[in-house]
Amino acid sequence: xxxxxxxxxxxxxxxxxxxxxxxxxxxxxxxxxxxxxxxxxxxxxxxxxxxxxxxxxxxxxxxxxxxxxxxxxxxxxxxxxxx
Numbered sequence: 001x002x003x004x005x006x007x008x009x010x011x012x013x014x015x016x017x018x019x020x021x022x023x024x025x026x027x028x029x030x031x032x033x034x035x036x037x038x039x040x041x042x043x044x045x046x047x048x049x050x051x052x053x054x055x056x057x058x059x060x061x062x063x064x065x066x067x068x069x070x071x072x073x074x075x076x077x078x079x080x081x082x083x
Contacts, residue, residue, distance in 0.1 A: 021064045024055075024062075024064050025064065025065070028052075028059060028065070031048070031052040031055055032073070034048055035048045035049060035052050045081070046081070049077050049081055052073075052077060053074050056070040056073055056074055057070065
């Protein structure tokens, strides 16, 4: 347990941020799954790919996921779309 008021506050902020980051990671997983499932129609898959790439960029910008992780996933999406 924290002994000082500032340490207590920092602990609460850390917990709150961890919860928010977990939600963003779950959203990324959901978008990736939807992208794999919506492989039937071309128009829908492009829209889903753009949404997934945008979410990856936002998460990487906020340091929720590493930038190399985001780049790797974006590369795989591009391969999936154009090959």
